Amino acid sequence: MNELVFFINNVVISGSVSGSIYAIGAIGVTLIFSIMRFAHFAHADMMTFGAFMVLLLTTLFPAAGASLGVPTAVLMLPLAMLLTAALAVGIDKTFYKPLRAHGVKPIVLVIGSLGVTLILQGLIRLFSGTGGQSLYVDDRKEIFRLALPFEGARAPIVVTEPQIYLFVITIVAVVALHLFLNRSRLGKAMRAMSDNPELAQASGINTNTIVAVTWMIAGALAAIAGTLLSLDVTFKPDLSFFLLLPIFAAAIVGGVGHPYGAIAGGFVVGFAETLAVFNWNVLLRPFRDSLPAWLELPSNLAFVGTEYKIVVPFFILVAILVWRPTGLFKGKVI
Amino acid sequence: MSNSEKTRNPAYTPQDATSARRFPLRELILFGVLLVAVLAVYAIMGAAYSTRMLVEAACYAILALGLTIQWGYAGQFNAGVMGFVALGGFCAMFFSVPVNDAFWGTALPGEFGRVLLYGAAAIVLIVGASKLDRLGVPKPLRTLIAVVLGVVLYLVVISQLREVTDAIESQAGFVGGLGLPPWIGWIVGGALAGGVGYFIGHICLGLRSDYLAIATLGIAEIIKAFLKNSDWLTRGTATVSPLPWPTPGPAELGFTLSRAIYLSFTAVIIAVIFFLLNRAYNAPWGRMIRAIRDNEVSAAAMGKDINKRRLEIFVLGCILMGLGGGILGTFNSLFDPQGYLPLNHTFLVLVMVILGGPGNNLGTIFGAVAVYIIWIMSEPLALFLMQLAVAFGEGAFGWDAPGNMDSRALQARVLVIGLLITMVLRFAPKGLLPEKIKSHN
Numbered sequence: 127m128n129e130l131v132f133f134i135n136n137v138v139i140s141g142s143v144s145g146s147i148y149a150i151g152a153i154g155v156t157l158i159f160s161i162m163r164f165a166h167f168a169h170a171d172m173m174t175f176g177a178f179m180v181l182l183l184t185t186l187f188p189a190a191g192a193s194l195g196v197p198t199a200v201l202m203l204p205l206a207m208l209l210t211a212a213l214a215v216g217i218d219k220t221f222y223k224p225l226r227a228h229g230v231k232p233i234v235l236v237i238g239s240l241g242v243t244l245i246l247q248g249l250i251r252l253f254s255g256t257g258g259q260s261l262y263v264d265d266r267k268e269i270f271r272l273a274l275p276f277e278g279a280r281a282p283i284v285v286t287e288p289q290i291y292l293f294v295i296t297i298v299a300v301v302a303l304h305l306f307l308n309r310s311r312l313g314k315a316m317r318a319m320s321d322n323p324e325l326a327q328a329s330g331i332n333t334n335t336i337v338a339v340t341w342m343i344a345g346a347l348a349a350i351a352g353t354l355l356s357l358d359v360t361f362k363p364d365l366s367f368f369l370l371l372p373i374f375a376a377a378i379v380g381g382v383g384h385p386y387g388a389i390a391g392g393f394v395v396g397f398a399e400t401l402a403v404f405n406w407n408v409l410l411r412p413f414r415d416s417l418p419a420w421l422e423l424p425s426n427l428a429f430v431g432t433e434y435k436i437v438v439p440f441f442i443l444v445a446i447l448v449w450r451p452t453g454l455f456k457g458k459v460i
Numbered sequence: 461m462s463n464s465e466k467t468r469n470p471a472y473t474p475q476d477a478t479s480a481r482r483f484p485l486r487e488l489i490l491f492g493v494l495l496v497a498v499l500a501v502y503a504i505m506g507a508a509y510s511t512r513m514l515v516e517a518a519c520y521a522i523l524a525l526g527l528t529i530q531w532g533y534a535g536q537f538n539a540g541v542m543g544f545v546a547l548g549g550f551c552a553m554f555f556s557v558p559v560n561d562a563f564w565g566t567a568l569p570g571e572f573g574r575v576l577l578y579g580a581a582a583i584v585l586i587v588g589a590s591k592l593d594r595l596g597v598p599k600p601l602r603t604l605i606a607v608v609l610g611v612v613l614y615l616v617v618i619s620q621l622r623e624v625t626d627a628i629e630s631q632a633g634f635v636g637g638l639g640l641p642p643w644i645g646w647i648v649g650g651a652l653a654g655g656v657g658y659f660i661g662h663i664c665l666g667l668r669s670d671y672l673a674i675a676t677l678g679i680a681e682i683i684k685a686f687l688k689n690s691d692w693l694t695r696g697t698a699t700v701s702p703l704p705w706p707t708p709g710p711a712e713l714g715f716t717l718s719r720a721i722y723l724s725f726t727a728v729i730i731a732v733i734f735f736l737l738n739r740a741y742n743a744p745w746g747r748m749i750r751a752i753r754d755n756e757v758s759a760a761a762m763g764k765d766i767n768k769r770r771l772e773i774f775v776l777g778c779i780l781m782g783l784g785g786g787i788l789g790t791f792n793s794l795f796d797p798q799g800y801l802p803l804n805h806t807f808l809v810l811v812m813v814i815l816g817g818p819g820n821n822l823g824t825i826f827g828a829v830a831v832y833i834i835w836i837m838s839e840p841l842a843l844f845l846m847q848l849a850v851a852f853g854e855g856a857f858g859w860d861a862p863g864n865m866d867s868r869a870l871q872a873r874v875l876v877i878g879l880l881i882t883m884v885l886r887f888a889p890k891g892l893l894p895e896k897i898k899s900h901n
Contacts, residue, residue: 165670167539167677221882233537233669234885237810240539241881244807248875252868367802371678378671424619433689440678447663447671 129408131274131281141400142393143289143358144372146296149392150351151369152376153303153385154344160320160383161340162226164235168217169348170366170373171246172210176349177356178250178363179206181261188263199261200291203353207346214345215338217242243366250363258360261353288357299350300389303343307385312339320383368436372399375439379446381453390454399438402429487822490892494830501833508715513836514829515719518726519788521828523805524812525733525821526780532819532895533746534773535753536665539673542805543680544778546797547656548649548785550687550694553637553795555645556704560636568628575620582613625692634695642706646786653782654775656683661774666767672774680806687797694797701794726787730825733780737821749773750819807877808835814884816891823893838876842869 151173158166183202191198225238268287307313312335319326319336327333355365376395380387407427410417417423430437446453502510523541530536563569589606593599628635660679664672687694694700707725710718740746752759752766760766785805789795808831816827846869884891 165674167673221886224886228886228889230885230889231535231669233535233673234889236670236673237537237814238882238885240807240810241878241885244803244874244878244881246878248871248873248878251871252875256867256871367677367681371674371681374674378674424623426619426622427615429615429618431689434682434685436678436681436685440675440682443675443678444663447667447675451667 128281129412131283132408133404135281135284137397137400137404139283139285139289141397143292143396144399145393145396146292147351147355147358147392148372148376148396149389150296150299150347150354151373152380152388152392153300154347154351155373156377156380156382156385156388157316157340158344159377161316161337162222162235164232164239165374166344167236167239167370168242168246169344170369171243171250172214172345172348173352173355173369174250174363174366175213175246175352176206176210176345177261177352177361178254179209179349180353180356181254181259181263181361184261184263197262197287197291197357199263199353199357203295203350206353207349210349211342211345214341214348218337218341247363247366254361254363256363258362260360261356286358288354292354292358295350295354299347303347303385306343312336316340371436371443372396372439375443375446378453379442381455384453384455387453387455394454395439395442398442399435402438403432403435404428487826487893490826494826494833497830497833501837508719511716511719511723513833515723515726515791516788516836517829517832518723518730519784519791520809520812520832521730521825522726522733522784522787523781523809524816524824524828525730525737526777526784527809527813528816528818528821528824529737529780530774530777531813532817532824533741533749533753534770535669536770536774536777537669537673538676538774538777539806540676540678540680541781541809542800542802543676543683544653544656544781545785545788545805546680546683546687546800547653548646548782548787549789549795549800550797551649551652551782552642552645552786552789553694553700553703554635555638555640555648556642556790557637557639557700559639560632560634563628563632563634563636566631568624568632571624571627575617575624578620579617582617585613586610625690628692634692634700642704642786642790646783646790649786650779650783653785654779657775657778658771661771665770665774680802684797684800687800694795697796697798699794699796703790703793703795705790705793722791726791729783729787734821734825741821803874803877807881808832811877811880811884814881814891815888817893817895818891819895820891820893823891823895826893827891835873838873839870842872845869846872 151169154172155166155169158164158169180199180202183205184198187202188198191201194201221238221242222235225235270285270287270290271282272285273282307317315326315331316336316339318329319331319333323333326336355369356362372395373392376391377388378391379394380389380391405426405428407423407425410423410427414423498510498514501513505513523545526544527538527541530538586606586609589609590602592602592605597605656679660672660675664675688696690696691698705718705722707721708718712718713721748759748764749769751762752764752769756766809828812827812831813824814827815831816825817823843866846866
């Protein structure tokens with residue numbers, strides 16, 4: 127029984143945590159891909175920027191959350207979302223719009239977004255330093271231990287407070303996005319533009335507005351993902367290159383330009399990562415006596431060590447590009 | 461945006477083609493300025509330091525030539541130069557470091573060879589299982605058998621490998637080198653980088669160009685993670701040094717002279733690469749590559765095998781990066797996997813290429829040397845500026861500066877590189893020495 131609890135703690139919970147973060151990040155990437163038709167490499171740094179804004183605001187008003195009974199960082203999240211959305215629109219106006227106006231190939235925009243990545247990274251590190259910092263400035267991180275009502279289950283299931291916020295906020299964000307894309311006029315216009323930009327423009331949709339709205343949504347979602355990640359562990363300014371690969375893998379697995387696919391892809395990548403680094407020997411241990419004598423299990427049965435975690439999204443990316451480049455849900459952009 | 465005229469990079473439109481036989485005024489001025497800058501560095505920083513800078517700039521020029529044929533000749537964007545450089549550096553280390561008798565004198569090589577044989581046998585078995593449908597096994601069943609067999613055999617082989625590598629680490633430290641001349645390592649490093657490039661290119665080059673950027677970015681991080689964590693192979697964070705040079709080392713001739721000899725050695729290699737690349741550029745093969753870059757559809761309509769040509773040029777670029785990485789690694793005389801950073805080994809090279817002139821080999825070499833000088837000189841400059849700002853802040857506002865200002869000042873260079881990339885793309889997409897486009901009237 128303890129082995130099962132261990133499995134739930136290490137795979138189910140941590141897989142859903144990283145899966146939700148990848149999913150929220152991948153939605154932004156996939157929306158930008160479907161409207162602007164390029165891979166936005168600066169997305170992970172927009173996530174870091176959002177988390178940094180939360181950190182700044184939390185340090186400025188450390189006691190603001192206590193009066194409402196929530197961590198200050200969570201209270202500051204909407205503000206950080208606004209700031210990051212403004213940043214995303216600003217970046218588009220300053221850096222990408224002139225390039226688009228020149229009519230360059232999409233790959234030039236990709237290089238431009240790498241330049242933006244470096245600018246953001248440099249700015250964040252200049253102001254925050256290079257070390258990690260906790261977003262819990264003045265609050266305490268609650269840890270919930272759920273004991274199982276079974277015989278012989280000694281170890282409890284462990285969930286932390288930020289993880290609960292993470293699940294709630296992810297669900298809220300996904301539902302809100304679903305309603306926006308399907309019910310609102312702007313959301314429908316967005317989907318029309320992602321299907322066929324020329325036709326959308328011809329039927330009177332203002333493409334500039336759509337572009338701006340896309341950046342705002344992507345920026346706000348990036349702020350959510352970055353903040354939730356930093357709440358769960360710590361805020362680190364140099365996460366971006368490690369986040370980019372899983373996020374892009376998630377977007378491509380789900381089918382580029384397909385927001386629901388991106389959610390599925392995020393969870394696929396998140397669970398694949400945790401399953402791959404999980405030591406399967408733990409689950410086989412109870413059956414050790416019933417195994418034949420010649421079969422001696424090695425003590426470490428993980429597929430890859432934790433230090434090689436980044437191999438997993440890459441492997442998924444390669445596999446999907448080889449077998450099904452359109453993604454699981456038939457993305458539009460190939 | 462589907463209109464091909466609109467999506468074309470204005471950098472390559474033939475209207476602004478310069479005639480081929482003009483007086484190279486621009487080149488002369490730029491290289492004159494560069495020469496003055498190099499002489500100034502010599503005068504200020506001394507000969508030994510400046511020669512070291514020039515050798516490193518020369519190694520970066522090889523990397524930049526590799527990137528310029530991928531980006532400039534063919535329009536492929538490689539965001540993982542660092543990985544190929546690290547592979548070259550690893551091969552240079554592995555081939556040139558003296559033989560480790562604590563490893564080769566024991567039973568460990570036999571053990572390691574046995575695991576490698578197991579691995580080969582496992583691959584044969586899995587490939588065989590994936591062909592079971594030819595024997596009449598239904599396809600879903602075949603896939604199931606192949607996947608299950610793959611998972612089980614992978615776990616068996618990887619746990620055996622872990623045992624052996626742990627034994628190597630505890631008994632012998634690390635595998636050691638082969639004690640061969642470094643240039644063999646450089647060539648093998650180039651070949652290995654080309655092999656990895658073939659794998660990536662084979663998967664990604666038929667798809668959107670963005671996918672290649674994502675995949676190369678990923679493989680670079682994976683190569684670095686592998687080299688950093690494989691203590692049995694590379695000593696990981698403990699680093700390996702010194703690496704022997706193919707030319708007489710500083711112990712025999714002193715710093716300046718030995719570095720000057722290394723520099724001339726590297727210069728000869730660059731000259732050979734430059735000559736061969738220029739021949740290739742002007743050959744029918746180069747014309748075909750540029751035709752594919754400029755208008756893929758019409759090139760395909762002419763019957764050109766687009767994906768094969770793309771793969772050729774991508775692999776060629778990766779080979780050059782591996783070679784340059786090997787030469788750089790040997791010169792540093794230190795193999796430190798953690799020293800490979802995306803900023804220093806990917807984005808710096810990218811700036812060199814797009815600033816110098818993508819597709820123009822001379823411009824790329826100019827860009828490499830110029831950007832490297834700026835990069836090296838920006839370090840003391842950034843520290844100085846930061847101290848100035850801190851002094852001003854403390855004096856004017858009584859601001860209490862945090863202690864890690866120096867590391868933050870160096871981070872400011874990240875910002876500068878990013879600004880350079882975006883500015884060049886916007887205001888000088890052709891670089892300082894644009895590609896010369898021949899018109900045949």
